[in-house]
Amino acid sequence: xxxxxxxxxxxxxxxxxxxxxxxxxxxxxxxxxxxYRQAAGRGLQLLFYSVGIGQISSEVPQNLSASRPQxxxxxxxxxxxxxxxxxxxxxxxxxxxxxxYFGPGTRLTVT
Amino acid sequence: xxxxxxxxxxxxxxxxxxxxxxxxxxxxxxxxxxxYRQDPGRxxxxxLLIRENEKEKRKERLKVTFDTTLKQSxxxxxxxxxxxxxxxxxxxxxxxxxxxxxxxxxxxxx
Numbered sequence: 001x002x003x004x005x006x007x008x009x010x011x012x013x014x015x016x017x018x019x020x021x022x023x024x025x026x027x028x029x030x031x032x033x034x035x036y037r038q039a040a041g042r043g044l045q046l047l048f049y050s051v052g053i054g055q056i057s058s059e060v061p062q063n064l065s066a067s068r069p070q071x072x073x074x075x076x077x078x079x080x081x082x083x084x085x086x087x088x089x090x091x092x093x094x095x096x097x098x099x100x101y102f103g104p105g106t107r108l109t110v111t
Numbered sequence: 112x113x114x115x116x117x118x119x120x121x122x123x124x125x126x127x128x129x130x131x132x133x134x135x136x137x138x139x140x141x142x143x144x145x146x147y148r149q150d151p152g153r154x155x156x157x158x159l160l161i162r163e164n165e166k167e168k169r170k171e172r173l174k175v176t177f178d179t180t181l182k183q184s185x186x187x188x189x190x191x192x193x194x195x196x197x198x199x200x201x202x203x204x205x206x207x208x209x210x211x212x213x214x215x216x217x218x219x220x221x
Contacts, residue, residue: 032207043213044155044200051207059208090154099145100209102154 002027006091006103014111019064019078021106023091026072031093033074034100035066038088050074086110113138115203117212125220130191132215134184134201141203144177144184149198149214158199159186191219 003026013019025031035047046059048066056066063082067075074091086109092100114137124130134144142163147155161168161177161184168175174187188195198216202209 034208044211046208046210049208057207088152092154098143098204099157099160100155101157105152105154107152 002093002101004091004093004101004103006089006106008106009104010107010109012109012111013081015083016080019076019081019085019108021076021089021091021108023074023076023103024072025074025093028072028093028095030071031095033068034092034094035074035076036090036092038090038105040087044090048076081110083110113141113203113205113210115201115210115212117199117201117215119213119215121216121218123218123220124191126191126193128191130188130195130217130219132186132199132201132217134186134212136182136184136203140179140182141205143204144175145202145204145209146173146175146184146186147200147202147211149200155200188217191217193219193221195219 005024032051034049036044037047038044048058050056050068053068064078089106091103094100116135140163143160145160146158148158149155159168159170159175161175172189176185196219198214200211200214202211
């Protein structure tokens with residue numbers, strides 16, 4: 001069966017510090033991968049998606065970036081965090097662009 | 112541009128009743144609509160997918176309808192239980208992406 005992992009589960013970082021969040025998927029090949037952010041009490045905002053290694057599409061211009069170094073690994077990064085980057089970050093995967101399966105999320109607080 | 116909207120107000124119902132949540136979209140009918148459940152502090156969980164040419168889809172106590180004339184999908188939970196309390200999100204497919212509504216919080220009281 002397929003599983004998706006995200007870490008860390010929670011993170012507190014000062015403004016201006018770098019960020020690296022990792023997502024890995026097991027049990028499937030060549031999945032589409034997605035990064036979302038959810039602000040408190042708000043809906044899901046798609047940040048990046050990838051249909052293959054090294055292929056990244058950005059939906060929202062911001063100080064975040066994403067990379068896909070391996071088929072089942074998706075990384076979200078920032079060189080300098082802003083207060084507005086606080087939120088709940090979710091990774092998801094799908095096959096054939098149908099339903100998506102989400103990871104447990106990372107709660108990021110920028111102080 | 113296409114928008115997808117859900118009632119942002121929480122829905123409070125009594126245990127045993129049927130909960131009905133609404134998802135409206137503008138402009139064109141999407142090929143698929145999907146419904147997810149999200150519990151606090153957790154990622155959304157896929158529940159049901161309904162295609163444009165399907166009027167209704169069922170799974171256990173869940174039922175989803177898709178009305179392309181009204182540009183609306185309804186999500187029903189019959190015989191609701193307190194464990195059904197969560198936020199329910201609808202989403203439509205656009206190529207490789209999903210666009211989500213803001214979600215409706217359902218509270219089922221015993």
